[in-house]
Amino acid sequence: TQSTRPQRLLHAVQKNATKGDPRSVVKAIDNFCRQKEWAMNVGDEKGCILDSVVSEVNPVTVLELGTYCGYSTVRIASLLPPRAKIITLEFNPDYAKIARQVIAWAGLEDKIQVVEGPSGEWIPKMKEQFGVKTFDLVFLDHWKDRYLPDTKLLEDCGLLRKGTILLADNVICPGTPDYLEYVRNSPRYKSQYFKSHLEYTKAEDGLEKSVFLG
Numbered sequence: 001t002q003s004t005r006p007q008r009l010l011h012a013v014q015k016n017a018t019k020g021d022p023r024s025v026v027k028a029i030d031n032f033c034r035q036k037e038w039a040m041n042v043g044d045e046k047g048c049i050l051d052s053v054v055s056e057v058n059p060v061t062v063l064e065l066g067t068y069c070g071y072s073t074v075r076i077a078s079l080l081p082p083r084a085k086i087i088t089l090e091f092n093p094d095y096a097k098i099a100r101q102v103i104a105w106a107g108l109e110d111k112i113q114v115v116e117g118p119s120g121e122w123i124p125k126m127k128e129q130f131g132v133k134t135f136d137l138v139f140l141d142h143w144k145d146r147y148l149p150d151t152k153l154l155e156d157c158g159l160l161r162k163g164t165i166l167l168a169d170n171v172i173c174p175g176t177p178d179y180l181e182y183v184r185n186s187p188r189y190k191s192q193y194f195k196s197h198l199e200y201t202k203a204e205d206g207l208e209k210s211v212f213l214g
């Protein structure tokens with residue numbers, strides 16, 4: 001049977017990255033996507049912006065929406081302080097299976113919890129299921145039409161606090177116009193656009209960083 005792209009990405013990690021070395025896992029995926037097959041990881045250019053935001057926020061509790069193969073999950077977790085945790089939501093069970101193996105190869109299982117299922121169902125359960133009070137950082141990288149409803153859901157569930165940072169991928173390509181309009185015009189957010197490129201291409205894309213003002 002034919003392998004899937006996520007499976008081929010995982011094999012590239014297992015072949016080219018050093019077990020237990022997260023940065024070598026990130027490098028191996030970027031090399032695979034540049035040289036072999038494009039895949040929808042945040043990539044190295046936007047990844048450097050992600051790194052700088054994570055290092056500035058120094059979060060203890062992180063929510064990632066959209067795990068895919070775990071590239072950004074590993075990238076974020078490799079920068080977290082010892083007790084910090086990431087909860088990452090993945091809708092597609094095949095992606096989740098691959099992501100768990102990529103995360104294991106990086107040796108970051110203890111910092112990362114991969115949760116399978118729709119964000120709309122899991123966000124209201126975060127407090128009771130995972131003992132989360134509020135998130136310090138939310139990385140939005142899932143279905144683009146879910147960014148706005150899930151942001152409103154996070155607000156309504158009291159999962160954001162004054163100063164929580166929302167960082168959203170793909171606000172230009174594929175684009176999240178309703179989300180952008182909301183965070184840029186709502187008095188409850190202070191928003192900033194980081195212009196970049198769609199991973200592994202010359203097309204414009206960027207990250208939107210929004211601070212929740214409470």
Ligand SMILES: O=C(NCCc1nnc(-c2ccc3[nH]cnc3c2)[nH]1)c1cc(-c2ccc(F)cc2)cc(O)c1O
Nearest residue numbers: 040066067068089090091118119141142143170173174
């Ligand atoms: O669709 C994307 N990412 C989403 C994957 C995902 N992985 N998990 C989910 C999930 C997780 C919980 C959910 N709960 C409800 N829906 C859910 C969906 N979604 C995506 C697409 C592109 C892209 C650009 C240009 C193109 F020509 C084609 C594609 C680039 C990117 O950087 C992306 O991130």
Ligand SMILES: [Mg+2]
Nearest residue numbers: 042141169170
């Ligand atoms: Mg993305």
